[in-house]
Amino acid sequence: MKIRNVLIAIFLLGLANIVMQPILAQGRPVENASLRAPSNETELISFVESAVAHVNEVGKDKAIKDFMDLNGSWVRGDVYIFAHDFNGTTLCLPYLPKGVGTNRMDIKNNQGIYINREMQSIALNGSGLYEYSWPNPISNQSESKVSYVTKVDDTWWLGSGIYGAKSNSGNATVGTCLGEIAGKGRYSLGLKTDNDMAFFLVQLQANIQGQLNDLDLDVADSSRQLSTVGIGGEKARSILRNLTSSSPYFAEATTGSPEGKIVIAEPAAYKNSEGADISKNDATIQLMDTKNPVFSQVFRLVEGYDASVISYPVFSPSGEFIGGVGAIIKPAEFLGSIIVPQLKGTNYSVTVMQKDGRVLYDPDPSQVGKMLFDDPMFKPYPQLLTLGKKMVAERSGKGSYVFLTNQHDRNVTKEVYWTTVGLHGIEWRLAAIRIAE
Numbered sequence: 001m002k003i004r005n006v007l008i009a010i011f012l013l014g015l016a017n018i019v020m021q022p023i024l025a026q027g028r029p030v031e032n033a034s035l036r037a038p039s040n041e042t043e044l045i046s047f048v049e050s051a052v053a054h055v056n057e058v059g060k061d062k063a064i065k066d067f068m069d070l071n072g073s074w075v076r077g078d079v080y081i082f083a084h085d086f087n088g089t090t091l092c093l094p095y096l097p098k099g100v101g102t103n104r105m106d107i108k109n110n111q112g113i114y115i116n117r118e119m120q121s122i123a124l125n126g127s128g129l130y131e132y133s134w135p136n137p138i139s140n141q142s143e144s145k146v147s148y149v150t151k152v153d154d155t156w157w158l159g160s161g162i163y164g165a166k167s168n169s170g171n172a173t174v175g176t177c178l179g180e181i182a183g184k185g186r187y188s189l190g191l192k193t194d195n196d197m198a199f200f201l202v203q204l205q206a207n208i209q210g211q212l213n214d215l216d217l218d219v220a221d222s223s224r225q226l227s228t229v230g231i232g233g234e235k236a237r238s239i240l241r242n243l244t245s246s247s248p249y250f251a252e253a254t255t256g257s258p259e260g261k262i263v264i265a266e267p268a269a270y271k272n273s274e275g276a277d278i279s280k281n282d283a284t285i286q287l288m289d290t291k292n293p294v295f296s297q298v299f300r301l302v303e304g305y306d307a308s309v310i311s312y313p314v315f316s317p318s319g320e321f322i323g324g325v326g327a328i329i330k331p332a333e334f335l336g337s338i339i340v341p342q343l344k345g346t347n348y349s350v351t352v353m354q355k356d357g358r359v360l361y362d363p364d365p366s367q368v369g370k371m372l373f374d375d376p377m378f379k380p381y382p383q384l385l386t387l388g389k390k391m392v393a394e395r396s397g398k399g400s401y402v403f404l405t406n407q408h409d410r411n412v413t414k415e416v417y418w419t420t421v422g423l424h425g426i427e428w429r430l431a432a433i434r435i436a437e
Contacts, residue, residue, distance in 0.1 A: 036076070037076035037077050037078070037079040037162070038076075038079055038160070038162055039162070040162070041129060041146060041148065041162075044079075044146070044147075044148050044160060044161070044162050045129075045148050047079070047160055048081075048148045048149070048150055048158065048159060048160050049150070051063070051067065051074065051081050051158055051160070052150060052152055052158070054066065054074075055152055055158075060152075060156075064083060064091055064092045067080070067081040067083065067092045067094065067158075068092055068093075068094045068097065068100075069094070070094055070095075074094075075094050077138060078136050078137055078138045078139075078162075078163055079160055079161070079162055080094050080095065080137075080160060081094070081158055081159070081160050082158065082159055082160065083152075083156060083157065083158035083159075084104075084116065084120065084156065084157060084158075085155055085156040085157075086120065086123075086124070086154070086155060086156060086157070087103070088103045088104065088105035088116075088120070089101065089102070089103050090102055090103075090104050091156060091158075092158065095137040104116060105117060109132060109133050109134055109142070110133055110142050111132075111133055113132060114217075115130075115132045115134065117213075117217070118130060118132075118213070119147060119149045119157075119159060120149075120157065121209075121213055122149050123149045123150060123151045123157035123159070124151065124157075124424075124425075125395075125420065125422065125427075126150070126151060126395065127148070127149060127150035127151065128148070128149065129146060129147070129148050130146070130147050130148075130149065131144065131145070131146045131147075132144075132145055132147070133145065134161070134163075136163050136164075143163045143164050144163065144164055145161045145162065145163050145164075146161055146162055147159050147160060147161030147162075148160065148161070197348060197415070197417055197432050197434060198398075198417045198432075200342075200346060200348060200432055201417050201418075201419055201430065201432040202419075203342070204338075204339065204342055204350065204430065204432065205419050205420075205421055205430055207338055207342065208335065208338055208339075208421045208430065209421045211249070211334070211338060212421060212422070212423055213423075214247070215247055215249060215250070215310060215327065215329065216293070216295070216310055216423050216424075218243060218246045218247060218250075218327070219243065219293075219310045219311070219312050219325060219326070219327045220293070220312055222239050222240070222242075222243045222253070222312070222325050222327075223312035223313065223314050223324075223325050225239045226239055226255065226314045226325055227314055227315055227316060227317060227322075228317065230316075230322065231255035231256070231257065231263050231264070231314055231322060231323040231324075231325070232255070232263050232264060236255055236263075236264055237264050237266060240253040240254070240255065240264055240265075240266040240325075241266050241267070243266075243325075243327055244266055244267055244327070248337075249329050249333075249334045249337075250327045250328065250329060251307060251328045251329060251330055252265060252266065252267070252270050252303070252327070252328040253265075253266050253325065253326065253327045253328070254266075254270075254273070254325070254326050254328075255314070255323055255324065255325050255326075256278065256284065256287075256323050256324045256325075256326065257323050258288065258321060258322065258323055259279060260277060260278055260279025260280075260281075260284050260285075260288065261275060261276065261277050261278070261279070262274050262275060262276045262278060262302075263323065270303055273302055273303050276302045278302060281296075281299065282296065282297075282299070283296035283299070283309055283311055283326075284311075284324075287311045287313060287324050288324075291313045291321055292313065292424075293310070293311065293312050293313070293423075293424050294309070294310070294311040294312075294424055295308065295309075295310050295311075295422065295423035295424040295425070295426040296308050296309045296310075296311070296426065297354055297356070297358075297426060298331055298354065298358060298360060301328065305330070306330070306369065307328045307329060307330050307331070308328070308329055308330075308331055308426075309326045309327065309328050309329075310326065310327050310329070310423065311324050311325065311326040311327075312324060312325055312326075331352070331360040331361065331428075332360060332361050332368050332369075335352050335360060335361035336361060339352075339361065343363075347434055347435075348432050348433060348434050349362075349363050349406065349432075349433045349434070350362075350363070350430070350431065350432055350433065351367075351431045351433060352428050352429065352430050352431070353372060353388075353391075353428070353429050353431075354426075354428060354429075355392050355427055355429065356371070357371050357372035357373040357374070357388060357392070358370070358371055358372075359371075359372065360428060363406055364406050364408075372384075372385070372388045373385060373388065373389075381401065381402060381403050383400075383401040383402050384401040384402070384403050386401075387399045387400075387401045387416070391418050391429050391431065392429070395419065395420040395427070396417075396418060396419040396420060397417075397418060398415070398416060398417045398418070399415075399416055400413055400414060400415050400416065400436060401413070401414055401416070402414070405435070412435050412436070413435070413436040414433050414434065414435055414436060415433070415434055415435075415436050416431050416432065416433045417431070417432050418430060418431040418432070
């Protein structure tokens with residue numbers, strides 16, 4: 001089941017659906033009675049941050065050994081540290097040591113959700129809370145769980161969680177509401193406030209991020225399929241057709257050779273771009289150099305329009321790099337289809353921009369595509385430019401500025417909350433705005 005309609009920000013590479021027999025095979029866990037387990041989200045965050053501090057103090061290998069010790073201070077009943085690298089390999093799982101060293105990206109929970117992919121996505125963006133269903137190692141029953149995960153460095157991440165009614169911190173109100181709306185889980189990125197506009201922004205962020213994650217997952221699946229058939233030929237073309245039909249947000253899908261030339265382009269309307277040299281494109285260069293997934297900034301395609309591309313490397317069954325697959329989205333259309341329905345009944349507007357200041361979406365179409373820091377339209381508004389620089393530097397926050405109404409009939413003071421969505425290191429700043437009373 002896809003996560004496309006789930007109102008939670010989620011993403012790529014995974015933990016797991018532990019079946020009952022492996023859990024039972026590990027024996028009953030030994031509860032460490034000397035230390036109290038975290039009982040709410042605030043304490044949970046502190047526990048995880050203490051684990052990161054422990055890594056920094058004793059080193060990765062020693063810390064993981066400590067985290068794996070069922071009788072140690074890091075296992076407190078049903079609260080424990082888990083850790084994974086960004087390739088999906090499990091590094092620490094004290095109640096399932098047989099899972100350590102294996103790649104668990106494709107394991108789902110009992111609701112069919114790739115929970116570790118989603119938690120890894122959160123960690124890729126820094127840190128955050130995530131609610132889901134997972135087996136409790138004490139009761140051997142699936143229960144609601146709230147985990148806090150965080151990036152340790154660019155290679156791995158760790159987290160911990162609390163089960164059931166233990167989630168009762170101040171952020172639980174927002175989380176419970178999102179959980180009721182989504183029916184599955186939630187993701188929170190630091191906007192812990194009762195402000196209505198901030199809550200609106202959390203919901204919008206979750207929706208956009210969830211959609212981005214689903215698109216990313218579709219491209220990753222196509223990459224795996226292409227690894228068995230190659231990047232050319234009718235079978236590859238069929239995979240690209242399926243990819244473009246998997247979402248209305250995909251305008252086009254292509255495969256590219258290791259030399260940076262388009263091999264196949266679908267749908268048929270873009271077939272004339274086959275053979276085009278895209279080797280000088282920044283996204284192509286990054287994919288070829290790193291052999292890792294890429295989410296590009298908006299750029300002008302050889303097809304003649306502006307878009308972003310989600311690209312994945314393709315490897316043969318023997319592990320040889322044979323090219324890449326990319327799927328193209330038009331950010332203004334993608335964002336507008338999500339934002340406009342959610343704005344109904346509110347007095348807010350929404351702007352999305354890249355970190356270079358390029359406006360990707362705005363209800364005023366005359367602003368879309370403009371560069372905030374260079375365009376003459378924005379030059380007379382120093383407050384806006386100052387706030388824009390702060391938004392580029394900080395992943396979330398709030399502020400105010402003076403600018404035109406959408407009708408361009410007068411200047412008004414506007415209040416703004418912003419946060420971040422994105423993929424693979426590319427960040428879009430998502431801002432909710434209203435005219436100050």
